[in-house]
Amino acid sequence: MTAPDVRAAAPDYPAKRDAACPFAPPPVLRALAEEAPLSRVTIWDGSTPWLVTGHESQRALLGDERVSVDEHRAGFPLFSQAMRDTLEHRPAMVFNLDGAEHRRLRKILTRAFTAKRVQALRPAIQRITDELIDAMLAGPKPADLVTSLAVPLPSLMICELLGVPYEDRDFFQERSAVGVGGTASAEESGASMQALTEYLIGLVRSKKETPGDDVLSDIAERVTAGELSEVEGGLLGLQALVAGHETSANMIALGTVALLRHPEQLALLRDTDDPAVVATATEELLRYLTIPQVGQRRIATADIEIAGEVIREGEGIIIDLPTGNRDPDVFDAPEALDLRSPQGRHQAFGFGPHQCVGQQLARAELQIVYGTLFRRIPTLTPAVEFDEIEFKHDALAFGVHALPVTW
Ligand code: HEM
Incomplete structure (x- = not known):
């Protein structure tokens, strides 16, 4: 199909990646992106929201206050029937609130996730990374890098950041893996999320009495100040977990796959101890892999003129970050993974x-x-052939189910 044809067809979204080229966005979306920054796609319920692939248009719309995340508005491009069925029971979260309500909750999170606090966590991240690698090296070969390193590291770091006591960490990690790991049944995952929510609400309550230097203690302080309820506080902790667990885990494992696939790029990281080189390389891996793969969902609350089109009030909008991050108008060599050059x-x-x-x-x-x-x-080195690696084609964030490695 030529690019104009594909545009007229409003192809299905999300789309399939090319198995031979799994790091790149699906070919059909690349064809749309080549043709125009905005197109139409067809989603599961037969509706045809806008798909935004151009980097500049994505930026403009993501920053536009006429663009809403309110999933209750008619015409909002929901992810699935399951989401529609549970819409009435979904709590208000940073992800689905606009304006002042969003700012109220978000401010509490951003105040708690300070750069200073993350900086102070670096030694702990390094220690846990080393311990997990030690344990992998001491265990049998091949090892699965996903279960040995990619999943436990973010989970332990969220425990550290939230201030989950040591004795509760096994419970927390186990429930997180089931609740947000994406492999359990809907029932199991729902039960785990419920258990985690109750646990976090209880923890906020106890941090009101005995605060520490952690995110949940900051949240508890806001509860004491009357800015939010204990339930809202516990849910804020849960939102950090949901948003931060799978994403980081996928990025660790998928980044490793991409590097093993590009040995000349991997050599750069292997042979340096310069934090600036590692930081530039990390940004390039984030761009090249851009793991959110089912689109940032939005709805227009007014008519919006953009890139020669008019998005009408009430029309759904899907921002596809992976295609935007390979936009040739913004990036010099978007298809190449080049860890040396900040793109x-x-x-x-x-x-x-x-x-x-x-x-x-x-x-x-x-x-x-x-x-x-x-x-x-x-x-x-990978312990299986590249085409035997199972990629997460249907998950919210792209990644691999397992990564058998040896050394
Ligand atoms: C490589 C890892 C990560 C990636 C690629 C990622 C990506 C994203 C993206 C694209 C958004 C914007 C969603 C939208 O506009 O619709 C987002 C929002 C968010 N992320 Fe992350 N994230 C990562 C890690 C984390 C971590 C570690 C945490 C916390 C522990 C976190 C917490 C959040 C929260 C709370 C939001 C919602 C903010 C809001 O709606 O105001 N993320 N993330």
């Missing part, structure tokens, strides 16, 4: 009022893992 302002963490709250934590984790793994295990 400008990628939007792997989104943009505007809903931009990722946990990006400093995610960056710190990724920089430490990428900067440590290949120096500690220079002979790290």
Whole structure:
């Protein structure tokens, strides 16, 4: 199909990636992006929201206050029938609130996720990364990098950040893996999320009495000040967990796959101890892989003129970050993974009022893992052929189910 044909057809979204080229956005979306920054796609309920693939248009719309995340508005491009069925029971969260209500909750999170606090966590991230690598090296070969390193590291770091006591960490990690890991049944995952929510609400209550230097203690202080309820406080902790667990885990594992696939790029990380080199490399991996793969969902609350089109009030909008991060108008060589050259302002963490709250934590984790793994295990290699690696084609965030490695 030629690019104009594909545009007229409003192809299905999300679309399939090319198995031979899994790091790149699906070919059909690339064809749309080549043709225009805005197109139409067809989603599961037969509706045809706008798909935004152009980097500049994405930035403009993500920062536009006429663009809403309110999933209750008629015409909002919901993710699935399951989401529609549970719409009435979904709590108000940073992800689905606009304006003043959003700012009220978000301010509490951003105040708690300070750069200073993340900086102070770096030694703990390094120690846990080293301990997990030690344990992997001491265990049998091949090892699965996903269960040995990619999943436990973010989970332990969220425990550290939220202030989950040591004795509760096994419970917390186990429930998180089931609740947000994406492999359990809907029932199991729902039960785990419920248990985690109740646990976090209880923890906020106890932090009101005995605060520490952690995010939930900051949240508890806001509860004491009457700015939010204990339930809202516990749910804020849960939102950080939901948003930060799978994303970081996928990025650690998928980044490792991409590096093993590009040995000349991997060599750069293996042979350096310069934090600036590792930081630039991490930004490029974030851009190249841009893992959110089912689109940032929005709805227009007024007519919006953009890129020669008019998005009408009430029309659904899907921002596809992976295609935007390979826009040739913004990036010089968008298809290449080049860890040496900073490719400008990628939007792997989104943009505007809903931009990722946990990006400093995610960056710190990724920089430490990428900067440590290949120096500690220079002979790290996949234990299966590339085409045997199972990619997460249907998940909210792209990644791999398992990564068998040896050394
Ligand atoms: C590599 C890892 C990560 C990636 C790629 C990522 C990506 C994103 C993106 C694209 C958004 C914007 C959503 C939108 O506009 O619709 C977002 C929002 C968010 N992220 Fe992350 N994230 C990562 C890690 C984390 C971590 C570690 C945390 C916290 C511990 C976190 C917490 C959040 C929260 C709370 C929001 C919602 C903000 C709001 O709606 O105001 N993320 N993330």
